[in-house]
Amino acid sequence: MPREGIRTDTQSLAREGQNFQDLGSRFSAAAAALQNGLASVGACSPTSGGPAAPQQGQVEGFVQGLTSFADKANMPPWGDDEIGEKFGIAYEGLQTGMFESMNHLAQELTNIGGALGSMAKNHDANESFNEGLIREQRNDIDFAAGSGGTTSHLTKSV
Secondary structure, eight states, rough: OHHHHHHOOOOHHHHHHHHHHHHHHHHHHHHHHHHHHHHHHTTSOOOOOSSSOOOOOOHHHHHHHOOSSGGOOOOOOOSSSSHHHHHHHHHHHOOOOOOOHHHHHHHHHHHHHHHHHHHHHHHHHHHHHHHHHHHHHHHHHHHHTTSSOOTHHHOOOO
């Protein structure tokens, strides 16, 4: 039974690389939208250069309704009760790292996609090169055996 060797579907590899790059871009946009949405309710600083803060939706309207009372005007979005206070302390301590991590993840997804695309391209080039070498070796063997063929640049003159 002849051996087929290892087969690599480089078209799928390249396609999945593009999918990773698209995922990285979408994740980056979602992270920016999250940060800008949180900034619109005073829960963090907006992104620089990211998408504009979304128009007021149900959540923002609800938060605005809760904070529109005179005694609640300067309250953080998570409230000033015991649970809200504890959440705010934890959130504020982690928000910078959280946004940095999300941006890093988006960049790494994009990098992985680019690497997969390069891998597919390099694998195709390597396979073409190896096939060319094998053809030349076969021609050299055929020529040496006296069965015709052509002399390649690898054939040594005696």
